[in-house]
Amino acid sequence: MTTVEPRRTGTAEPRDRVAADETVGITMTVNGTETTVTVPPRAHLGDVLREQLGLTGTHLGCEHGVCGMCTVLVDGEAARACLLFAVQCEGAEIVTVEGLGTPEDQHPLQQAFSAHHALQCGFCTPGMLMSSYDLLSNTPEVESEELPEQMSGVLCRCTGYRGILAAVDDVRQSHPDGVPGPRACGARTLVGRGTGGGSGAGAPAEDVPAAALAQEVRLPSGPPSAVVDVTSALRQPVERVWAVLDDFDLLARCLPGARLTEVLDGDRYRGRAVVALGPVKLSFDGLAQVVERDPAAHRLRFHAQGADAGGSATQADVVLAAEAGPDGGTVLTAHADVHLTGRVAQFGRALAGDVSRRLFEQFATSVDEAAETGSVTEPGRGAQLRLVLGTVRDTVGALVRRGLTRVRTLRRR
Template identity: 90%
Template structure:
């Protein structure tokens, strides 16, 4: 039988305690490439594979270890990447679906899934492929009647179970002496959002010199987690409002919990933002880059990205516009496409949108103050409490409206 023989390095040496807001460096072999990453101690392997190494074939579904979408091989055994901390993988060999085969040299399992139509929407496919590889590699004598039970650890909603089982059974019969090993494991350059680039080594920003840090904000290509549109009426005249928008240092202080830490060339700024939602407190270190500044139209557009030590990350495309209002005031419009990953993404799209909207409402009030006085009052805990209570109130109202609408529908029936 030909299977992947994991490199057994033995248990890693015990480490000193790592605080929740610190990071730890780990070295592991991913698809045949030795890779060093610096990660928060609570970061899951799935997030590190996707966000730091760019291996997005590992899908994250329930993130509770139930759906099996995130299945990978760790030292030759199937493991849920959403349940495993990355720091547990020191010295381990990881194989993801990218290591199974390439478009030009597909693994037999990949060819069988295509031939038997074992993939519909494709979301469960990586987990199904890695789970079936683990099954056939470690239990080559499995029989056809046992496949449904063995493959039940990965959920398919489409459902394509019949095609999946047919594909796995086809490969089982074709290779009775052992399934071929993965075909795309070798020396590769792993390039992710936190990659040092060109060496196959990913390093966190805090552990590299300034010159090696990302020099521009890169937004994800997929749909945003939340879209925010806020219109506010300010007392200050439009020219004073634009003077604040044109001063990024003062503008940043209007954002709740944000402050600049460094001004770079090319209209780029480093900063820190703290967001407190009840017991959850997130501290983001990030980069902002102005991509459009139009004094005539009073329009400012910037991209921003940030990450916290708990594994959360956010990117945003923000457009701010100011138009004069009859009577001397200003109409301020704010549009933001917000992308969330990690723990902060678990709040859900609706709640994330509500929180973002309320933050922009607070921002508008602070901007009006800055336009009038040239300074901003630091929001206290009361403002954070109002943010939470307001969001909860709106959520309860929305749920109540849905319940009443559903009750009226049932009553008409």
């Protein structure tokens, strides 16, 4: 349990205690637009801006408040969006890099960054722009030789740092009384991607993730975060294995940590899945929809999406196929294109792929058991521990092999 206090004294009354797995509706003004979002008390402002309001100009780097990539303005002062809980921003005025200017009406800082080639890879650019705006608006008398120290709160990762300082110095000289205010702040419709969002938009009817309220599954158009291909040899004959795949309720129970909560029309199913990876435990509410069911080919394809209260979301395109194997058994193949966003995506593509592959390996074992007994034994903590240890072992092994390959290459040279 946590007590949610407003960040701005006197603008709102303190809220009651909120459980860690509950959500809170907050209203704030973002780039001139008042918006209401529903967030868990532990969600930081950076994730809410990116995942729920679609303002992806705020970049997340270290998420420890060190690199400065996530710098935004909160009530006119620079703040790290990764260190600020969204619930602290009740009634606050937020300005992100999107509010600084538009392509048609760029802010002088944006124009200077372009003129001095201060962009390079662009990852630090939003943080540099917002930090330099804060510096020049609050301390216009700053001297040129002070800029390296004053701008050191945002870390540049490439060779464009001199250009950045030159751009800031150019604007400093051009506007000795302080830089103009943001040019793209005004009432508009925000891009809502999560619970709530939009100009004056209210929270959804229930405090559950948006994916759980969706009526159809929509997969992203971009490349997946991980591609999983798993082939498993099962003891049971193909017809008994297909009987499990054809029963979506039983099939869902074979997925580690998953269960159905509601059967809808159109071969759609609501459910919940809990995934534990060491100390990280994610609980997803979501929707699955069967898009192909071929009994003759023993092939099933379904799309699934889910989100948890912490801002993580996942979508997947899953294809399961069974064919007769040797000795009267079955060869079960599973292919999945997995899309991850939010906290769960921070594991990285390689680790996400390893975890997904091991989950499907456990799934195949459960399918074999269900084909034999008609039921599934829920995996205990020992299975979760094996998942963690196996993933870590494979990841370390891959790093060691990569290092050995690099050493051999250097020796040949």
